[in-house]
Amino acid sequence: MTKAAKALRQARQRIDDWPRIEHQQTLRDLKLVFKRGHTSFAKAYEQPSVENFHEWRKEVKHLLYLSRVLGSLWSQMMVALAAELKALGKFLSEDHDLALLREKVSQQLEDTENRAEIEALLALIDQRRNELQLTARFLGERIYAEKPGEFVERIATYWQTWNAETKVDPIVAG
Numbered sequence: 001m002t003k004a005a006k007a008l009r010q011a012r013q014r015i016d017d018w019p020r021i022e023h024q025q026t027l028r029d030l031k032l033v034f035k036r037g038h039t040s041f042a043k044a045y046e047q048p049s050v051e052n053f054h055e056w057r058k059e060v061k062h063l064l065y066l067s068r069v070l071g072s073l074w075s076q077m078m079v080a081l082a083a084e085l086k087a088l089g090k091f092l093s094e095d096h097d098l099a100l101l102r103e104k105v106s107q108q109l110e111d112t113e114n115r116a117e118i119e120a121l122l123a124l125i126d127q128r129r130n131e132l133q134l135t136a137r138f139l140g141e142r143i144y145a146e147k148p149g150e151f152v153e154r155i156a157t158y159w160q161t162w163n164a165e166t167k168v169d170p171i172v173a174g
Contacts, residue, residue: 023159027152030070033062035148041140050099053133056140057092060085063143073158081143088139095132098125 037059044052064085071078102125109118146154 026070027156027159030066030155031148031152033059033066034144034151037063038144038148041144045137048133050096053092053099054096057089057096060089060092064089070155070159073155073162077158084139084143088136088143091132091136091139095129095136098129098132101125102129 037056040052040056040059044056064082067078067082067085071082102122105118105121105125109115109122112118
């Protein structure tokens with residue numbers, strides 16, 4: 001036990017030499033990413049287009065990556081956020097793929113005599129895209145329920161708590 005405790009103390013000292021994530025800059029970046037996602041979400045439904053949904057998808061991915069970086073602040077909460085963002089990204093990705101497929105299929109409509117089959121396929125694509133966009137909307141409303149400043153304040157609180165926790169030596173405290 002003594003050897004293990006000594007090894008843990010030495011490991012903790014080495015951690016102090018690791019580069020630190022700059023707290024204030026990361027929170028500013030987080031606020032910017034969240035705000036862009038919030039804005040892209042609103043724009044996708046106010047002015048629906050393939051481009052607007054694709055822009056929103058990119059912002060969702062940015063927030064996903066940041067949530068993974070910040071995962072240790074409160075792992076259960078951040079893992080849950082990352083999982084929801086990943087699911088949202090998948091819905092938006094499938095929607096985008098179907099939009100591109102729809103464009104290709106529509107081009108064939110002029111060159112075929114089987115218009116009924118192609119129109120039926122287009123209708124199925126449109127139906128699935130509507131389902132995906134509705135599901136994405138509900139998930140987006142949950143993720144972007146807070147204003148960017150409120151979201152960052154909440155994450156900053158997690159950060160402060162996590163920072164205080166990391167300063168407690170578990171061997172001494174135990």
